[in-house]
Amino acid sequence: MNFSSVIGQQQVKEKLLLSVQQNRVSHAQLFLGPEGSGALALALAFAQYINCENRTETDSCGTCPSCIKSQKLIHPDIHFSFPVYKLKSGSENPALSSDFIKQWREAVLANPYQHINDWLDFINAENKQGNVSADECRTIIHQLNLKTFESRYKVQIIWMAELLGKEGNILLKILEEPPADTVILLVAENRDLLLTTILSRCQIVLIPRVSDDDMLDTLLKIHQLEKEGAMKVVRQAEGNYREALRIINSHEEDEADLFKRWMRLLIEYNQPELLKWIDETVRLGREKQKRLFRYALEFVRECVIGQHSGLQNSFLHDDEMKMAEWFIGRYAGEDWEELRRWFEEAHYHIERNAHPKILFMNLSARIGQRINAKKVSLAGTR
Ligand SMILES: [Zn+2]
Structure with a gap:
């Protein structure tokens, strides 16, 4: 070559x-x-x-x-x-x-x-x-x-x-x-x-690793992705072109959509759908679950940056942005730290063969509780 x-x-x-x-x-x-x-x-x-x-x-x-x-x-x-x-x-x-x-x-x-x-x-x-x-x-x-x-x-x-x-x-x-x-x-x-x-x-x-600029260039020119989709792949692939190819070729729901759906169910407190989401996610396997947590960590990072300096330079787009705004309106320093720690621990435990169903049940309960408390405190300030 x-x-x-x-x-x-x-x-x-x-x-x-x-x-x-x-x-x-x-x-x-x-x-x-x-x-x-x-x-x-x-x-x-x-x-x-x-x-x-x-x-x-x-x-x-x-x-x-x-x-x-x-x-x-x-x-x-x-x-x-x-x-x-x-x-x-x-x-x-x-x-x-x-x-x-x-x-x-x-x-x-x-x-x-x-x-x-x-x-x-x-x-x-x-x-x-x-x-x-x-x-x-x-x-x-x-x-x-x-x-x-x-x-x-x-x-x-x-x-x-x-x-x-x-x-x-x-x-x-x-x-x-x-x-x-x-x-x-x-x-x-x-x-x-x-x-x-x-x-x-x-x-x-x-x-x-392949630089983000070079990766983006390749995705746009060789793979002819739309700019928005290409940026998303760049962010997830982290300089690994093999991973970029895997993402492009996989038609399954991507981590961002999976995460959004999870958070939405927690915010809406939709227990029956949440249980279905957990069962589905458990079936996706550990590699996908690890990617979900890596995405979650990126999401938190983008939110924290967005809270300080606005979301205009964020990687997030449309739906993700709306979700980020929801959290930014309610979360502050310690909340982010806690969320980040939870996702990091979850990634760690999945890698070391924790039982995924129990892990997702516990984590959903914790995050759900915190989200619920935010709703109550926000209602009290009105
Ligand atoms: Zn020659």
Whole structure:
């Protein structure tokens, strides 16, 4: 893929481009970035760029034979290693990435921002844990010691390097002293899970989350969302493009609507509908419930800012704004603090497997009680 197809990350791109132009490409680099930041996409673009026969100062040409093969992930000098599982458990055959190369091409071409879980789902790993095996590490060493087929550089991309485990130590020597014109690009999300022996042998390329401006730009231009909807996705995705794609592709009620409905039922003191809402929300699963609480926390934050400086610059729109105004008219410092704490605790407990139905019942009772007290006190001031 071209650099221009990677969302944002201008500073990282410039650094990589400069390293090629100044002829000081490090032979072992770790592209380290959180989920949805584009670490793999950048590694693919970089691999394509260094072997492009006609590159410019800002990008690969996209049309030379090398680029065409790179784009299809079939370049003979660009090798891929990624987590896989043994096709037959108990079989003598080692688990090698090459057994899954067709699926890999298909999955990455469809979404270079994929997460390890997307990949394992795609290859039907079900509950099997994927890993990069010792045999795969030996295959990497073997491949890199062969001469190149057609390009100057041999590139080895190792995706989800945190899953190398201690087998990764097999690679230490080649990371330290690779054959000439070899570039090894490790791609990882979580620094804490990487072997320190590997970390210390790589130049680290830190990749930040996608900026809100770049995300918005992509949603408007590539996905052609309406501005209002796009801003909402930007806010929820928090710099994670994989999450943005998930939101765009999901047709279920989003967190904002779910939250609004919840609060409205509490304000109206509509118990039968509230119980239905709780049952529905329990069925949505923990990930969705966690997102609901993250949204609730954002809502509180926007309200607090709005109370001080007005809602004109808020992310909230229309219906959300009306709900915010309702709270702003009634809530003050301590109330916000309490609400924020409740949502934070709820998020914490859901993550640690609290019983969701009991949690939503208790939380609804607490918030409902407080809302009711506000109505009474407001009536008393009239
Ligand atoms: Zn090219």
